[in-house]
Amino acid sequence: MMTESASDLSNHFLIAMPSLEDPNFGGSLVFVAEHNDQGALGLVINRPMEIDLATLFRRIDLKLEGSALAGAAVMQGGPVQTDRGFVLHQPVGNWGSTVVVNDEIGLTSSRDVLEAVAAGTGPSRILVMLGYAGWGPGQLEDEVSRNAWLTVEADASVIFDAAADERLQRAFALLGINPAFLASAAGHA
Secondary structure, rough: HHHHHOOOOOOOEEEOOOOOOOOOOOOOOEEEEEEEEOEEEEEEOOEEEEHHHHHHHHHHHOOOOOOOOOEEEEEEEEOOOEEEOOOOOOOOOOOOOOEEEOOOEEEEEOOEEEEEEHOOOOEEEEEEEEEEEEEEEOOOOOOOOHHEEEEEOOHHHHHOOOOOOHHHHHHHHHOOOOOOOOOOOOOOO
């Protein structure tokens, strides 16, 4: 039986194994923001959408022009509530609806964090997603046990400093794995 701490994948990356062919998650890197006996909430952090932050902010009547963040891509965070925004940010701060992932990272779904970013008073590091990934009780543990995902403790620099197309490779590197050596299916010698 797993211990409580061993089964909590909060603040971990889920790295999709090559055999994971689900169109929502194949080739994805997921940051798990919350995991408990009620299920798990994660965000795909390596799937940029064709919309940048400046465009998203305009759509919600905020201005971001002139900010270094304006051209940053919005991520496709997952298949659930794809019309809802989620902001991973550092530092945690004090926002209306925030899940405190750890001492450094928060996940906020309330507009106040975006208003602060537009005003230049928001968190110093952000990643914005539309949608999230959710798992029911025991579902994520089952997927991990069936080798759909590799897990590793999350590293904030992968989330906030790496380009979207480098995040998966950087997460594999945290495990010391070159993904080119992972087979997508079992073979026979």
